[in-house]
Amino acid sequence: MSLLIKGASVLGAEPTDVYVENGVISAVGRAVSAGERVETDTVVDADGLVLLPGLVDLHTHLRQPGREDAETVSSGAAAAAAGGFTAVLAMANTSPVTDTAEAAVSVWELGREAGLADVFPVGAVTKALAGEELAELSLMNRSRAGVRVFSDDGRCVSDPRVMRRALEYVKAFGGVISQHSQDPSLAPYGSACCHEGELSGRLGLPGWPGVAEEVIVARDVMLARHTGSRVHVAHASTAGTVEVLRWAKAQAEKDGTWAVTAEVTPHHLLLTTDLLAGYDPTFKVNPPLRPAEDVEALRAALADGTIDAVATDHAPHARQDKEHAFVDAAFGMLGLEEALSVVSTVMVSSGLMDWAAVARAMSFTPARIAGLEGHGRPIEVGEPANLTLVDPAATYLVDRDRSLSLSRNNPWHDRKLTGRVVSTYLRGNRTFGG
Ligand SMILES: NC(=O)N[C@@H](CC(=O)O)C(=O)O
Ligand SMILES: [Zn+2]
Numbered sequence: 001m002s003l004l005i006k007g008a009s010v011l012g013a014e015p016t017d018v019y020v021e022n023g024v025i026s027a028v029g030r031a032v033s034a035g036e037r038v039e040t041d042t043v044v045d046a047d048g049l050v051l052l053p054g055l056v057d058l059h060t061h062l063r064q065p066g067r068e069d070a071e072t073v074s075s076g077a078a079a080a081a082a083g084g085f086t087a088v089l090a091m092a093n094t095s096p097v098t099d100t101a102e103a104a105v106s107v108w109e110l111g112r113e114a115g116l117a118d119v120f121p122v123g124a125v126t127k128a129l130a131g132e133e134l135a136e137l138s139l140m141n142r143s144r145a146g147v148r149v150f151s152d153d154g155r156c157v158s159d160p161r162v163m164r165r166a167l168e169y170v171k172a173f174g175g176v177i178s179q180h181s182q183d184p185s186l187a188p189y190g191s192a193c194c195h196e197g198e199l200s201g202r203l204g205l206p207g208w209p210g211v212a213e214e215v216i217v218a219r220d221v222m223l224a225r226h227t228g229s230r231v232h233v234a235h236a237s238t239a240g241t242v243e244v245l246r247w248a249k250a251q252a253e254k255d256g257t258w259a260v261t262a263e264v265t266p267h268h269l270l271l272t273t274d275l276l277a278g279y280d281p282t283f284k285v286n287p288p289l290r291p292a293e294d295v296e297a298l299r300a301a302l303a304d305g306t307i308d309a310v311a312t313d314h315a316p317h318a319r320q321d322k323e324h325a326f327v328d329a330a331f332g333m334l335g336l337e338e339a340l341s342v343v344s345t346v347m348v349s350s351g352l353m354d355w356a357a358v359a360r361a362m363s364f365t366p367a368r369i370a371g372l373e374g375h376g377r378p379i380e381v382g383e384p385a386n387l388t389l390v391d392p393a394a395t396y397l398v399d400r401d402r403s404l405s406l407s408r409n410n411p412w413h414d415r416k417l418t419g420r421v422v423s424t425y426l427r428g429n430r431t432f433g434g
């Protein structure tokens with residue numbers, strides 16, 4: 001099995017050829033197609049296209065087990081491949097929760113069977129996400145699924161004593177706690193359903209102030225420093241969080257004994273709270289969409305590296321859970337298929353980031369944070385051919401009905417985006433596109 005990708009701009013640099021044999025990159029350079037290696041099973045003309053390392057999503061919700069009507073591991077992996085992802089981390093808030101080694105291995109195996117993207121289960125921090133007793137962190141880590149990222153996402157590990165113990169525990173095997181930062185006494189789950197501000201008052205919706213995120217981020221970086229461990233801030237959404245991160249990263253660098261990393265979602269990079277004026281539950285998400293000042297701060301933080309990664313927080317929901325009055329609808333929106341296009345539109349077209357920076361934020365760094373092998377690797381000889389081809393000039397209108405996800409809660413429907421995934425390869429096998 002061999003594949004020749006001709007004339008691709010690797011990470012936005014001068015066009016070159018990439019030759020793949022048996023799932024591994026075997027040559028890179030302009031001479032490849034001119035030389036002796038013309039006998040290739042598949043030749044892909046990549047003129048005008050950008051070649052990136054396969055994207056890695058630190059934050060995906062697949063709904064298997066429990067809500068296979070909203071998403072399965074297989075449908076989610078198909079959506080991931082369509083979005084240019086070759087690896088996704090599947091959050092633990094399934095039913096039952098991924099809080100045992102058996103549950104983690106089962107998700108991992110479903111991913112293997114689907115064969116469309118590598119699916120790495122995230123383990124719960126606490127049993128049943130109840131926030132009280134630590135889950136089987138070490139057993140999940142030592143299982144075949146090799147879990148390194150733990151999160152109660154959907155819920156905050158709000159008890160500081162539990163968070164401290166979790167950080168101490170994962171330190172032993174180089175794990176990381178990904179925190180859904182929401183102080184439930186400042187922003188009660190379920191009821192606080194949009195950004196607290198002038199608009200929430202006018203709409204009569206109970207709000208969730210930015211400080212409910214910021215106090216947890218501030219607390220957690222101090223706990224990470226105290227324990228000498230690693231914390232990852234999931235879906236950062238406010239300018240205040242960015243300020244705390246800036247300070248904390250400078251301290252962590254000085255100390256060299258602990259670490260804090262952070263992700264931002266595509267929707268928090270583009271959408272603002274005023275979309276809620278129409279009461280459309282598609283835009284109901286946790287953390288909520290914020291005002292334009294926060295969006296600006298998040299873009300700047302991603303561009304300067306204060307925020308390390310883009311992660312989708314792909315959160316599929318069945319129609320019957322979304323089609324309700326705003327206050328009663330489920331939280332969450334789809335994200336896998338359009339993530340690269342949103343980043344391209346918001347960050348690349350504006351000149352805030354180049355393609356090398358996109359590769360860092362959507363592949364190299366997330367793979368490093370999650371401790372993945374074989375993903376987020378440079379496009380070099382000997383590396384696994386996990387690759388994504390992007391047409392940087394393609395402009396298209398998003399159509400939610402063309403999605404490979406089983407759900408339709410797509411916030412990008414009818415929006416014009418620039419930059420589109422053309423094809424995705426997992427170890428040299430095409431998992432999406434032509
Ligand atoms: N983001 C959301 O609004 N919802 C997520 C949970 C979460 O990420 O907090 C979900 O599981 O649906
Ligand atoms: Zn969350």
Ligand SMILES: [Zn+2]
Nearest residue numbers: 091153154313
């Ligand atoms: Zn989430």
